[in-house]
Amino acid sequence: MNVIEETHSPVIVGDPRENMQSLLRDLRARPGGLSAEEAARRRVQYGPNALPTQGGPSWIRALTRQLVHPLALLLWGAAVLAGLSGTPTLAIAIVAVVLLNAALAFWQEQQAERSVEALAAFLPPHARVLRDGHVVELDAVEIVPGDVLLVDEGATVPADARLLDGAVEVDMSALTGESVPVIRTAGETDAVAQLLHVPDAVFRGTLCTGGTGHAVVFATGAATEIGRIATLSHGVERTDSPLERQVRRVAWLIAAVAVGVGLAFLPLGLVAGLSLPAALVFAVGLLVANVPEGLLPTITLALAVGVRSLARAGAVVKRLSAVETLGSTTVICTDKTGTLTANRMQVHQLWTPHADIRDAADIPPGDGHVAALAEALARCTDATLDGEHDTGDPTELALLRFARIHVPARGALRITVHRFDPRLRRMSTVDRGTERREVSGKGAPEAVLPLCRLSDAERATAESVVAQLAGRGLRVLAVAHRPLGDTVPADRDAVERDLRLCGLVGLLDPPRPSVAPAVRTCHRAGLRVHVVTGDSPLTGAAIARSVGIGDDDSAVITGDELAAMTDEQLAGRLQTDGEVVFARSTPEDKLRIADALSRGGEVVAMTGDGVNDAPALRRADIGIAMGKSGTDVAREAATMVLTDDDFATIVRAVEAGRRVYDNVRKFILYIFAHAVPEVVPFLLFALSGGAIPLPLTVLQILAIDLGTETLPALALGREPAEPGLMDRPPRRRSEGVVTRRMLIRAWAVLGPVSAALVLLAFFSVLWRAGWTPGADVGHHTYLQATTATFAGIVACQIGTAFASRTERVSLFTVGLFTNRLLLIGVVFEVVFTAALVYLPPLQAVFGTAALDGWTVALLCTFPPVVWGADELYRWLVRRG
Incomplete structure (x- = not known):
């Protein structure tokens, strides 16, 4: 007892x-x-x-990290150049931008880390x-x-x-x-x-x-x-995720390009007749225009938002980098019980040597044919029934509830227990009853039946019943017992022999209703699903087919068959057999499967709940532990923990990972596209040798990059999933965050169109004032012209933001007004720009002047033109 x-x-x-x-x-x-x-x-x-x-000044290191990343170092260099050129106001402004941007990035990183730490409250x-x-x-x-x-x-x-x-x-x-x-x-x-x-x-x-x-x-x-x-002990230093490392490499590339462009055009400006201070200002302008100040903090925040959205969906992600890995998952290896099924085990059917297969619900209490079976089940268990305090494995609890219906609780004293061994697939106990000591055992039929004293006919009958029950999708256990003498053997094999078969129990754990639709989503998304279960081949295959994993011809590999395979043979089967059911598998088998898939280039998500699952969970790209039924060991080893143990939550997590990664690309596209209209005015000024006045000031660029750009970029990080997100194959592991197609959109479509419109606004102000190339420009006219350039870039930003919302489909498919945060960001852009253009104190700082109605009307056409050009480009790509 x-x-x-x-x-x-x-x-x-x-x-x-x-x-x-x-x-x-x-x-x-x-x-x-x-x-x-x-x-x-x-x-x-x-x-x-x-x-x-751990206390201490960890925040100092975190803040310092923001001040020395490549983009910040580039701005520090620009501030030095501005100081050397005799423009201290500009140098101070750039330093203020570096400090403000570092503070913003530091705050967002701290918020992200607190968000991840707060997830511990879920589990x-x-x-x-x-x-x-x-x-x-x-x-x-x-x-x-x-x-x-x-x-x-x-x-x-x-x-x-x-x-x-x-x-x-x-x-x-x-x-x-x-x-x-x-x-x-x-x-x-x-x-x-x-x-x-x-x-x-x-x-x-x-x-x-x-x-x-x-x-x-x-x-x-x-x-x-x-x-x-x-x-x-000292704390472990934070490490960047693969995505953050990719973006850091992109930042160094941007820095190299910006420095190279600045150094190349500095002598060009001098040759064109610019003074040294003017040439230095020009170089500083190129540096600042090429630096996307909000890139790194926006990515950190997007990943943190992804973690929080996954937590609300029932998936607790333990590190930010897992979000991007989820988006590239190609194979899911899932348990059956509790993940594909509802984990609501109940005895559904049973068979004894004295009666045919019967429904458990139809057997009245006190039936003599099931008394020995129920007695053995009551003893051979680690579960306890205590009203509200029931504890134990769901299977054992179901068996114990059935046993309590047919035999009362007795005061047996447990002498020895041989606990369930996943390799032996059975357990047994030795108890002292009212009259004698007795062995009670249960386990997989193929593990228990060989230990029973059965004639050939009796064994054939039992094996036929096992096949019938398993073929109905039931989990089948064999139950046996035997009396012992006064001496209890110390050896397990000596205890578990010469058993008498009490019967066979078929337990039903129905599939979760959410699993079949989730499996269909996996197939549409190009993901394969393998089932790795300790159940029999018939039961595992039946449950897999019922939820759409594999078909009647799919491979079913038992643990013994897997043990006989070489690693090369296993890899070959995984590549050619489609979706596989691994039955009678041990936790060690999971590790082999994860290794084989990884060697084949797959990105593997592996579920597990037991102590011995920990190595496989660590080895998989995404180790997924069960929050309800899993052990502490599995949860500690896993990358992600399911609070509801539901397979459908894994699929939602994969979808969220894809969405977050897509959104990172969207705001990178948005930021990259602005470099062209910010750089072109400086090139035009230099190439004309000053005949064309500088269309944009460095302070105005800073106002764009740090003021008007930030909120829409953050809003794009919260963009809902694009239609068809789960209808395309996973991205390749080697694919970078910045792709060739993204650069074409940014630097050959959105950027040039925006640059052309911005220059149109600039020259329209000058031409209406009677200006000709090389002629002097009145101060007020020049202020209005540069203000038109500044406001034109902001207007083009709005069009770029809406264009960036989708990568493939038309914006009309998503809906113009479905991202409310972006609408708020656009309103902020307009209000912020209006303040800089029309408020006298800000006009004096940023060198702006009020615009007339005609110029404002022209600027209002820029957003739809930019968006329309990109919409046309995406339509041509879809047709091609």
């Missing part, structure tokens, strides 16, 4: 040593756990069970403890010294504790670096020099890989061993 189920408190096996009694006395603890009132008092006394966080670490004699699940931070923990397989130990009963296998590598798990047993002597080697002690942050037990907490928070180490 399970200790918790019978007494709600641990039974200490054997006589505890005097030092354990002393520990309980010193902690003022008892085996039944603390009372809620006492625990609350100790929480105040000892504080939360949380590791110390706080939990632990099961005894409070007031009952098992309760608490946030790990609520644990206090004196609490009695339930330590079992798959759980991370939440505090330092000493075992009161039981034995557990613990992975101590987090503290000792040793990869081999150690055994910790209650009541063992602790005559050792170091606390870490005490044979009945378990420590915070270590992983229980087997066994169960109860342990009394003696240290929490910073007082734990790992807390002590954390106090002495």
